[in-house]
Amino acid sequence: xxxxxxxxxxxxxxxxxxxGDEARPSRRGSVVMAVLxxxxxxxxxxxxxxxxxTLSLSSSRDxxxxxxxxxxxxxxxxxxxxxxxxxxxxxxxxTAAGRRTPRWVVPVFGAVFVLAFLVWVVAGxxxxxxxxxxxxxxxxxxxxxxxxxGVVSERSGVVNIAIEGQLLLGAFAAAVVASLSGTxxxxxxxxxxxxMLIGLLLAVxxxxxxxxxxxxxxxxxxxxxxxxxxxxxxxxxxNAGWNSPTGLPQLPIPVLSSIPVxxxxxxxxxxxxxxxxxxxxGLHVALFRxxxxxxxxxxxxxxxxxxxxxxxxxxxxxxAVVLGGAIAGLGGASFTLGASAAGLAFxxxxxxxxxxxxxxxxxxxxxxxxxxxxxxxxxGFASNLQNVLSVIGTPIPSQFLLMAPYLAxxxxxxxxxxRVRGPAAAGVPYEK
Amino acid sequence: xxxxxxxADAERPDQQSPPAGxxxxxxxxxLAAVRDxxxxxxxLAVVLALVLGAVLIAVADPRVQETVTYLTARPSDFLGAxxxxxxxxxxxxxxxxxxxxxxSTPARVVRPITETLTVATPLIAAGLGVALSFRxxxxxxxxxxxxxxxxxxxxxxxxxLELPVGLHLLLALVGGVLxxxxxxxxxxxxKARTGAHEVIVTIMLNYVALRLVxxxxxxxxxxxxxxxxxxxxxxAGSAQLPQLLGxxxxxxxxxxxxxxxxxxxxxxxxxxxTGFGLRxxxxxxxxxxTAGISVPRSYVTVMLLSGGLxxxxxxxxxxxxxxxxxxxxxxxxxxxxxxxxxxGRSRPGGVVxxxxxxxxxxxxGVSMQARTGTPxxxxxxxxSLIVLFIAAPPLVRAVFRLRDxxxxxxxx
Numbered sequence: 016x017x018x019x020x021x022x023x024x025x026x027x028x029x030x031x032x033x034x035g036d037e038a039r040p041s042r043r044g045s046v047v048m049a050v051l052x053x054x055x056x057x058x059x060x061x062x063x064x065x066x067x068x069t070l071s072l073s074s075s076r077d078x079x080x081x082x083x084x085x086x087x088x089x090x091x092x093x094x095x096x097x098x099x100x101x102x103x104x105x106x107x108x109x110t111a112a113g114r115r116t117p118r119w120v121v122p123v124f125g126a127v128f129v130l131a132f133l134v135w136v137v138a139g140x141x142x143x144x145x146x147x148x149x150x151x152x153x154x155x156x157x158x159x160x161x162x163x164x165g166v167v168s169e170r171s172g173v174v175n176i177a178i179e180g181q182l183l184l185g186a187f188a189a190a191v192v193a194s195l196s197g198t199x200x201x202x203x204x205x206x207x208x209x210x211m212l213i214g215l216l217l218a219v220x221x222x223x224x225x226x227x228x229x230x231x232x233x234x235x236x237x238x239x240x241x242x243x244x245x246x247x248x249x250x251x252x253x254n255a256g257w258n259s260p261t262g263l264p265q266l267p268i269p270v271l272s273s274i275p276v277x278x279x280x281x282x283x284x285x286x287x288x289x290x291x292x293x294x295x296x297g298l299h300v301a302l303f304r305x306x307x308x309x310x311x312x313x314x315x316x317x318x319x320x321x322x323x324x325x326x327x328x329x330x331x332x333x334x335a336v337v338l339g340g341a342i343a344g345l346g347g348a349s350f351t352l353g354a355s356a357a358g359l360a361f362x363x364x365x366x367x368x369x370x371x372x373x374x375x376x377x378x379x380x381x382x383x384x385x386x387x388x389x390x391x392x393x394x395g396f397a398s399n400l401q402n403v404l405s406v407i408g409t410p411i412p413s414q415f416l417l418m419a420p421y422l423a424x425x426x427x428x429x430x431x432x433x434r435v436r437g438p439a440a441a442g443v444p445y446e447k
Numbered sequence: 448x449x450x451x452x453x454x455a456d457a458e459r460p461d462q463q464s465p466p467a468g469x470x471x472x473x474x475x476x477x478l479a480a481v482r483d484x485x486x487x488x489x490x491l492a493v494v495l496a497l498v499l500g501a502v503l504i505a506v507a508d509p510r511v512q513e514t515v516t517y518l519t520a521r522p523s524d525f526l527g528a529x530x531x532x533x534x535x536x537x538x539x540x541x542x543x544x545x546x547x548x549x550x551s552t553p554a555r556v557v558r559p560i561t562e563t564l565t566v567a568t569p570l571i572a573a574g575l576g577v578a579l580s581f582r583x584x585x586x587x588x589x590x591x592x593x594x595x596x597x598x599x600x601x602x603x604x605x606x607x608l609e610l611p612v613g614l615h616l617l618l619a620l621v622g623g624v625l626x627x628x629x630x631x632x633x634x635x636x637x638k639a640r641t642g643a644h645e646v647i648v649t650i651m652l653n654y655v656a657l658r659l660v661x662x663x664x665x666x667x668x669x670x671x672x673x674x675x676x677x678x679x680x681x682x683a684g685s686a687q688l689p690q691l692l693g694x695x696x697x698x699x700x701x702x703x704x705x706x707x708x709x710x711x712x713x714x715x716x717x718x719x720x721t722g723f724g725l726r727x728x729x730x731x732x733x734x735x736x737t738a739g740i741s742v743p744r745s746y747v748t749v750m751l752l753s754g755g756l757x758x759x760x761x762x763x764x765x766x767x768x769x770x771x772x773x774x775x776x777x778x779x780x781x782x783x784x785x786x787x788x789x790x791g792r793s794r795p796g797g798v799v800x801x802x803x804x805x806x807x808x809x810x811x812g813v814s815m816q817a818r819t820g821t822p823x824x825x826x827x828x829x830x831s832l833i834v835l836f837i838a839a840p841p842l843v844r845a846v847f848r849l850r851d852x853x854x855x856x857x858x859x
Contacts, residue, residue, distance in 0.1 A: 176646075220835060220839055224839040226835075231835065233782070234789075235835075237827055238832065240824075241825065241826070241828035245503060245827075246507065247824075248822040249507035250507050368654060375647070375650075414662035417654075421654045424647065425637070425652070428643040428644055428647050428648060430641045
């Protein structure tokens with residue numbers, strides 16, 4: 016077969032002219048920030064209709080109730096964009112001096128810019144900040160799990176395009192087991208097993224049989240869609256009791272959940288979201304601070320060197336891919352069990368491309384758990400904001416908001432906001 | 448980075464076909480494929496996938512589930528139930544895909560095969576595009592988005608402009624090809640200019656294209672009058688592809704165009720200088736660069752062509768089969784095209800055959816679902832299994848206990 020062989024999802028510099036990216040910090044980052052700031056000034060401030068944006072900070076159930084935050088839209092956006100401009104100036108100055116821009120600048124710029132956008136977009140309406148952020152976490156959860164699955168797998172050198180299939184099978188397994196057992200928590204146990212099945216297939220074909228990783232990933236997604244849709248329209252529709260799961264109940268953490276704004280957003284969620292916190296934190300530490308993580312990254316960066324010092328490359332990769340499958344499978348449970356306390360029946364193709372957004376979040380987060388968390392939550396925020404705006408009406412078509420994560424990812428991989436570089440050996444099969 | 452890439456290429460275990468440089472021509476390579484058993488392996492892969500599909504059909508069948516409870520008492524009941532479930536489904540699949548020998552009129556007897564050809568038409572076109580990118584070492588996962596863009600432009604020319612008969616169709620087709628080429632070209636350009644990986648960019652562009660067409664269908668220029676659903680006005684008659692077998696059949700002249708495109712791709716790859724350059728870049732970018740071939744330019748060229756072929760798929764599907772633009776115009780053609788290209792081993796002839804097989808599975812799946820109630824999703828399972836097995840010959844050999852013709856002691 017004449018197929019491309021070196022297929023890392025990381026951008027390869029093979030095709031680009033020698034631009035000396037490594038030698039001096041790129042100016043592109045500050046240029047993009049400047050353009051965004053200018054676009055923001057033009058649309059959020061000069062062309063804004065004015066009026067006030069009302070952000071409510073607490074719901075009626077809260078112990079401590081805060082007053083609504085009423086902002087004059089135009090001025091609030093202006094102030095936030097001035098902050099953006101200052102950050103851009105800082106980045107430009109550092110670049111001009113030939114030094115690296117501090118790492119926090121781009122994320123902070125992004126957060127402030129999104130806030131300015133939010134103030135503009137909700138002008139003349141009242142939006143609950145708590146439900147906006149809480150919903151972000153709910154919609155972002157499968158993306159976070161999926162992105163973590165991608166991080167584990169790709170750090171070991173196996174490109175995981177099959178996140179979508181792993182999420183889907185996780186959602187399926189969770190729904191069926193939760194329905195049959197009547198306990199949502201048993202569904203939570205089954206979900207990783209479902210995802211692991213796809214992970215196992217991915218591992219067998221890529222690590223054992225050295226089949227191109229992207230091919231296997233794409234095909235496994237088709238396989239997962241076909242399998243779950245087939246079983247959905249046969250077994251699940253023949254037996255009504257097989258697909259009526261109960262959802263995970265909310266478990267407010269006693270003291271923390273009564274903190275205004277932060278409490279209801281972060282600490283009044285279900286078990287799956289708490290597991291997500293633990294997973295991201297644990298994975299970040301494990302990947303960068305433990306022997307396991309060092310070995311995993313070594314295998315992903317330079318398998319030959321890892322092999323030479325006695326790290327079993329194939330076994331490490333195999334386990335990482337299967338582990339990734341389990342993580343994504345657990346994330347799949349958020350579609351059926353985590354989405355609402357009542358639980359949601361499994362539906363054909365219910366993940367609807369989340370696996371690919373998770374992949375994008377992983378790249379956007381530069382293959383690090385914390386970065387991927389931030390990116391996944393940003394994408395979750397975009398889709399939740401779209402839901403909210405479809406109710407209150409919006410100045411921009413909802414389709415463009417839904418497009419945003421994908422465009423952002425294209426910008427990221429094209430190096431317009433600082434080059435992203437993944438594990439060097441990702442996509443390359445290793446043979447002794 | 449480039450050195451690493453070249454190294455990776457060198458380390459790649461030699462797969463089925465001989466290296467491009469030593470290719471002994473088309474007939475010769477087919478013979479070699481048969482001798483090495485890759486033709487046989489493809490057949491066995493299809494058989495294996497169908498067997499696994501049969502297992503799934505049997506497991507999901509209520510009668511089978513019922514009879515398995517008294518399997519030891521009366522195994523014949525169980526076997527009969529399995530036989531009728533699987534046999535019924537696959538017979539219906541065959542009747543829906545090739546010839547319906549139970550039908551009453553001759554037209555109805557042959558209609559299934561024309562349906563297969565109709566479904567295969569866009570699959571082949573998009574599959575050619577994907578295969579072309581594979582040959583140049585790129586993974587174009589974005590056929591889906593390119594099909595959408597092709598359909599959008601072809602459709603817009605088709606329903607918004609008023610032109611004379613021949614010219615209108617021609618312009619609509621050209622529009623479709625350009626739309627796809629534009630979408631593919633973005634990925635190619637970014638790859639050439641910045642090194643952005645085409646897999647990620649094309650996946651993302653698929654979703655951008657979907658949102659874009661959804662947005663366009665909300666605009667007055669694309670919305671059919673008096674319709675609340677997002678659907679465009681129908682394409683004018685002057686821009687529709689002529690029907691090949693009259694109005695009783697859906698088969699249209701797009702098939703001929705697509706076969707012509709397959710011949711063109713074959714000529715491009717095997718006989719033209721451009722094609723040689725593309726294959727050289729696909730085989731070893733570092734060596735190609737050393738030989739004076741511009742790798743970035745090749746990337747842009749191949750993505751333009753690849754996207755253009757996917758755009759052609761969208762255009763012929765719209766102008767020949769669908770008549771009006773919807774958000775779901777591309778169906779799952781774009782993703783199926785990847786599997787078609789893989790099954791066809793990235794060769795134009797192989798892609799045509801693979802497209803026909805998948806077209807048959809799709810068309811047969813529809814009739815199977817209607818006749819026996821077996822969901823068409825089984826076709827997705829069978830298709831994906833076929834590609835998995837084809838991609839992993841050692842697995843198929845292990846299942847059928849075949850010897851590896853390449854294991855001549857050289858490789859452990």
